[in-house]
Amino acid sequence: MLKILKLATRNLARYGRRTLLTAGLIILGIVAVLVFVSVSGSFKSLIVGQITDSMIGHLQVHRKGYVASIDNLPLNLNMKPAAVDKVEQALKGMGDVVASSPRLKLGAMFSNFTETTNIRLNGVIPEREAATVPLLPERLVQGNAANGLVERGKILIPEILAKGMKLKVGDTIVLVATNLDGSVNGKTFLVQGVLGDVTGPGGRDGYIHIDDARELLRMTEPEVSEIAIRLKNPARLAQTKMQLEQALSGISNPQGQPALEVHTWEGLSPFANIAHMIDLLDLFIRIMLVGIVLISVMNVMMMAVYERIREIGTIAAIGTPPRRILTLFIFEGLLLGLIGTLIGTAVSLGIVYVLNLWPVHFAFARQIIQLAPSIAAADVVLIGTIVLVVAVLASLQPAWKAARMDPITALRHV
Amino acid sequence: MTTVVQAQRLEKIYRTGDVDVPAVRGVDFAINAGAFVAFVGPSGSGKTTLLNMIGCLDKPSAGTLRVLDTDIATLDRSAAADFRGANLGFIFQDFNLIPVLTAYENIEYPLLMVQDWPADKRRARVTELLAAVGMADQADKRPDQLSGGQKQRAAVARALATQPKLVLADEPTANLDHDTAYRILELMKKMRDEFGTTFIFSTHDPKIMGAAEMTFTLEDGRLVNGGGKDA
Numbered sequence: 001m002l003k004i005l006k007l008a009t010r011n012l013a014r015y016g017r018r019t020l021l022t023a024g025l026i027i028l029g030i031v032a033v034l035v036f037v038s039v040s041g042s043f044k045s046l047i048v049g050q051i052t053d054s055m056i057g058h059l060q061v062h063r064k065g066y067v068a069s070i071d072n073l074p075l076n077l078n079m080k081p082a083a084v085d086k087v088e089q090a091l092k093g094m095g096d097v098v099a100s101s102p103r104l105k106l107g108a109m110f111s112n113f114t115e116t117t118n119i120r121l122n123g124v125i126p127e128r129e130a131a132t133v134p135l136l137p138e139r140l141v142q143g144n145a146a147n148g149l150v151e152r153g154k155i156l157i158p159e160i161l162a163k164g165m166k167l168k169v170g171d172t173i174v175l176v177a178t179n180l181d182g183s184v185n186g187k188t189f190l191v192q193g194v195l196g197d198v199t200g201p202g203g204r205d206g207y208i209h210i211d212d213a214r215e216l217l218r219m220t221e222p223e224v225s226e227i228a229i230r231l232k233n234p235a236r237l238a239q240t241k242m243q244l245e246q247a248l249s250g251i252s253n254p255q256g257q258p259a260l261e262v263h264t265w266e267g268l269s270p271f272a273n274i275a276h277m278i279d280l281l282d283l284f285i286r287i288m289l290v291g292i293v294l295i296s297v298m299n300v301m302m303m304a305v306y307e308r309i310r311e312i313g314t315i316a317a318i319g320t321p322p323r324r325i326l327t328l329f330i331f332e333g334l335l336l337g338l339i340g341t342l343i344g345t346a347v348s349l350g351i352v353y354v355l356n357l358w359p360v361h362f363a364f365a366r367q368i369i370q371l372a373p374s375i376a377a378a379d380v381v382l383i384g385t386i387v388l389v390v391a392v393l394a395s396l397q398p399a400w401k402a403a404r405m406d407p408i409t410a411l412r413h414v
Numbered sequence: 415m416t417t418v419v420q421a422q423r424l425e426k427i428y429r430t431g432d433v434d435v436p437a438v439r440g441v442d443f444a445i446n447a448g449a450f451v452a453f454v455g456p457s458g459s460g461k462t463t464l465l466n467m468i469g470c471l472d473k474p475s476a477g478t479l480r481v482l483d484t485d486i487a488t489l490d491r492s493a494a495a496d497f498r499g500a501n502l503g504f505i506f507q508d509f510n511l512i513p514v515l516t517a518y519e520n521i522e523y524p525l526l527m528v529q530d531w532p533a534d535k536r537r538a539r540v541t542e543l544l545a546a547v548g549m550a551d552q553a554d555k556r557p558d559q560l561s562g563g564q565k566q567r568a569a570v571a572r573a574l575a576t577q578p579k580l581v582l583a584d585e586p587t588a589n590l591d592h593d594t595a596y597r598i599l600e601l602m603k604k605m606r607d608e609f610g611t612t613f614i615f616s617t618h619d620p621k622i623m624g625a626a627e628m629t630f631t632l633e634d635g636r637l638v639n640g641g642g643k644d645a
Contacts, residue, residue, distance in 0.1 A: 003526050010514040314510040317471060318572070319499020319528045322492060407471050411506070 004324065008331035011304070019336065022300045026340025026387060027347060029292040033383055034348035036285050038373035039355070040278045046369060047271055050198055054135035055205075056265045057101070057228030058237055059244065061087050064253065064261050066225065067268070073107045073120065075180045078223035083251055083259060087227055090247040096240045098230045099131035104213045105225040108177040110157075110206075112165045119161065120205045121175070123213025126150050132230045136195075136207075143169040143193025149207065154192035156207040162194040169193060175208075177216050187216050237264050289383070290390050293340070297333050297394035304332065305398045312402050313410025326403035333395025334388060341384045349375060415446040418580055418612050419468055423477035426463050426635075437463040439635040440477065445614065445628075447579070450606050452626030453616045459632040461616035462584055468614065469502055469582045470494040482579055499528040503573030503611070505583035505602075509565040511557040517568045518544065518553040524575050543571040546608065547601060563594035567601060574605055581605075583615035587622055599625040 012019045052058050066077040079087070084102060091097050104123035109116055122129075126148035130137055137145035141159055150156050155175070157167065167173065169191050176186040189208065197204050214222065231240055244262050253259040266272035305312070312325065352373050360371045426438040438460045445451050453461045466472040467479055470486050471494075479486050482501050489497055498504075511520045521540045525531040531539070544550045547567040557565055566586060573581045583602070587595030599622060606613050615626070623629055631639035 007514070007527075014514050310508075310510065311512060314504075314506065314512070315523075315527070316495065317469070317498065317504050318524050319495055319497075319502070319576075321495050321499070321528075324527060408466055411510075 001327075004328050004331055005335075008328055008335055011308075011328075011332055012335055015300075015304070015307075018300060018303070019339075022296045022336055023339045023343065025296045026293055026337065026391075027344040029289040030340060030344025030383060030387065031348050031351065033285050033289045034345065034375055034379065035351050035373075037282055037379055037383075038348075038352050038375045039360075039371060040282060041376075042371045042373040043369065044275050044278050046371070048265075048275060050135065051269050051271055052133075052230075052234065052265050054133050054139055054198060056268055057132050058231040058234055058265055059229040059241060060263050060265075060268060061227040061229070061244070061248070062225070062261050062263065064257070064259055067261065067263060073105050073225070075106065075217065075223075078104070078225050079227075079260070081222050084222070084224045084227070086251050087248065087260065090244065091227075091229065093247070094240065094243060096231050096233060096236055096243075098232050099128065100227055100229045101125065101128040101132035102210070102224040102227050103129070104210050104217075104219075104223065106177055106213060106217060108175045108216070110161065110165075111174045111176070112167055112171065113174070115165050117161065117165065119157070119175070121155075121213065122205050122207050123210040124149065124207055125210050129207070129228075132228050134230075139196045139198065140193045141196045143191070146192065150192055150209055152209045152212060153189060154208070155189040156193045156195050157191055158204040158206060159194050159197050160204055161206070162191075167191055167194075175216060179218050183218070185216055185218055187212065237266075286383070286386065290386060293337065293387050293390040294394045297336055297391045298397065300336065301329060301333050301395045301398035305329065305402045308402075309405070309410045309413040312405050313407045313413065316405060316407040317411060322403040325405075326399045329399030329402050330392055330395045333391045333399070337388045337391025340391075341387045344387075345380055345384065415448075417444050418447050418449075418482055419443075419445040419614070420480045421477065422479075424464075424467070424474050424479050425476040426460070426467060426472065427475040436635050438467070438474075441632075441635075441637045443630055443637060445612065447612055448606065448610055449612050449614075450603055450625075450627040451612075451614045452623055452629045453614070453632060454618065454620075454623045454626075454629050455632035456618055458634075459618075460635040461618075461632055463635075464632070465582050465584050465614065465616055468580075469504060470498050499524070499576070501579050503576065503578040503581035505566070505569050505573045505581065505586045505615070507585040507588045509557070509562070509569045509589075511565055511568060511572070513557050516554050516556055517549055517560065517564075520557070520568055521571045521575050524572060529576050539575060540571075543574060546605065547571045562590050563597065566590060566594075566598050570598065570601055570605065574609060574611060577609065578611060580612045580614065583613065585617060586615055587617065587619065592621065595619070595622055596625070 063077050063079045069077060091100050101124060106121050108119055108121055110119040130148045137149060155173065171191045172188055173191060174186055174188045176184055178184050231237065241262050241264055248260045248262065249258055251259045315325065352375055355371065355373050361368055421441055421443050424438055424441045428435045428437055453464055455461055463472065467474055467486065468481055470481065470489060473487055484497065512523060515523065518540055521543055522536055525536045525539060544553050547570055549564065549567050549571065552560060552564055560568065587598055590598060602613050605611060617623060630637055
C-alpha cells in the first residue's frame with residue numbers, strides 16, 4: 001500500500017498546479033462549511049440559550065387550551081392546586097429535570113401616578129424561578145436580585161417601560177388588575193430592578209412575587225398558569241417531553257380528555273423557525289461541499305487518466321494487476337481529499353481562533369450579540385469523512401476506466 | 415532445446431466496421447529458449463500484431479499459440495496480466511519509462527508493483543542490472559534527464575528485472591540513431607548471454623536485421639521466410 005501511496009503522491013506532484021487548484025477548491029469548501037457551522041452554531045446556541053435560560057425554560061406545562069389563548073393571559077385556564085401537585089410529584093420522579101418554577105401570569109394596568117400603560121406580569125417563587133431560568137437575574141440592568149430574584153412588595157420592570165415612564169429603582173408604582181370575577185384590585189409596588197429586554201415571548205414581562213400576584217388577583221386558591229422546567233441535558237428535550245406527557249396522561253378533565261399540555265421551548269418561541277432555517281442552511285452548505293469535491297476530484301482524475309493513457313498501457317503491459325492500477329488512481333483522489341481536509345481544517349481552526357481573539361458583535365433585534373464560535377471535533381470528523389468518501393467515489397469511475405483499459409489500445413494512444 | 419513459443423496456423427483478423435482485415439494469416443513457427451530472434455518486414459506486415467499475441471496482449475482469431483507451454487487463448491484479462499508479470503519482459507519503441515520515477519525506480523517498478531520482491535533483493539537486483547546496462551551513474555536521473563540511448567538501456571534493464579524467460583521488443587531501435595541502435599542490440603544480446611533470456615524483437619530496418627541470429631520475414635501477414643541464417 002505504501003508503495004502505491006508513494007507513486008500516487010508523485011503523480012499528484014507531477015501536475016502541481018492542477019493539484020493545487022483542486023486542493024484549493026476543496027480547502028475553500030471545507031473552510032466555508034466549518035466556519036459557517038461554527039458561527040451559525042454559536043449564534044444559534046447563544047439565542048436558544050438566552051430564550052431557554054432567561055425566559056421560557058426548556059419545557060412548560062399548561063392547562064389544556066391555555067397556550068392557544070396565551071395572548072389574553074386567561075385567568076380561567078389556570079391549573080388548580082390538585083393538578084399542580086400532581087405535576088410537581090411527576091417532576092420529582094424525573095432524573096432529567098433540574099428545576100421547575102410555577103408561574104402565575106397576568107395582565108395589569110401599570111401606573112407611575114402620572115402615566116398609565118399595560119404590563120404583562122409573571123408572579124413567581126423567586127428561588128425556583130432563578131434556578132429554572134438562571135440567566136434572568138443577569139438581565140438586570142438596574143437594581144439587584146435580592147431574595148433570589150424579587151422581594152415581596154417589589155417589582156422587576158422591563159427596560160422599555162422604565163425608559164418610557166422615566167422610572168428608576170426605588171420608585172413607587174401601582175398595579176391594577178381585573179380579577180376572575182370581573183372586579184378590579186390595586187396594589188402599590190417598589191421598583192426593585194430594571195430588566196434588559198430580549199427578543200421573544202416574555203422578553204418584556206415584569207416579575208413580582210407569586211404571593212403578591214395572588215393577593216392582587218384576590219385568588220382564594222394557589223392557582224398556577226404554567227410550570228416552567230429546566231433540564232439537565234437539553235439534547236434530551238423530545239424524550240423528556242414524551243416521558244412527562246406519559247406521566248401526566250392520568251390527569252383528565254371532566255370530559256375524560258387529558259387536562260394538561262406539555263410544550264417545548266421550540267413550540268413556544270418563534271426563534272425555533274430561525275433555528276430550523278439555520279439547520280437547513282447547514283445542510284445546504286454541506287451538500288455544496290459534496291458537489292465541489294465530487295466535481296473537482298472527478299474532473300482532475302478524468303484528466304489524469306486521459307493524459308496518462310500510454311503510461312497506463314505500459315504498466316498494464318508489463319503485468320501490473322488491474323486492481324493495483326485501480327488502487328493507484330483511487331489513492332490519487334483520496335490524497336487530494338486528504339490534503340484538502342487537513343489544510344482546510346487547519347485554516348478553519350485558525351479563522352475560528354481569530355474570531356475568538358477579536359469577537360464579532362452584531363445586532364439581533366434589540367440585542368447586541370457577541371459570537372464565540374467553536375468547532376466541535378465531531379463536526380471536523382464528519383466533514384473530513386464526507387470529503388474523503390466523496391473523493392474516493394469521484395475517483396472510482398476514472399480509476400475503473402484506467403484499470404479496464406486495453407493495453408494495446410492504450411499503447412497506441414498518441 | 416526447449417521451445418518457448420510455438421505457433422500453428424496462427425491467424426489474427428481485425429474487424430473495422432463490416433470489413434474483416436486479416437493482420438496475420440496462417441503462420442507457423444517455433445522459437446527455442448535462448449534464441450535472439452527478429453521478426454522483420456515492412457510496416458503493416460503483421461510484426462506488431464504477432465508480438466502482441468506472443469506477449470498475451472492480444473488473442474489469436476484462429477490457430478494456436480503456445481508461449482512457455484501455455485495456450486494464450488485460454489487466459490482471461492487478469493490471468494494474462496499475471497502471466498506477463500511472471501514470465502515476460504517488454505521493451506517499447508518509445509521507451510515508455512514512467513516519467514515521475516528515476517531510472518532506478520523504473521527498473522525497480524516491476525519488482526515492486528508486479529512481483530512484490532522484498533527490499534533487499536530488489537536493491538541487489540536493480541544495482542546488478544544498472545551495472546549490466548552501464549547505467550550505474552545515471553540511477554537517480556528521471557527519464558527527461560536521459561538521452562534516447564540511456565532511456566532504452568533503462569528500458570532493457572526494466573524488461574529484465576523480474577528475470578523473465580522471454581523479452582519482447584517492438585521496434586526497440588526505431589527512435590535511435592544507427593550507432594546507438596546497434597549498441598542497444600549488442601546490449602540485448604549480452605543480456606541474453608548473461609541471463610539466458612530469449613529475445614524476440616521486430617524491426618523494419620535492414621541494417622538492424624543483421625544483428626539477429628534468426629529472422630522471420632513477414633509480408634502482408636504471411637511468413638515468407640522463416641528461420642534466417644540459423645533456421
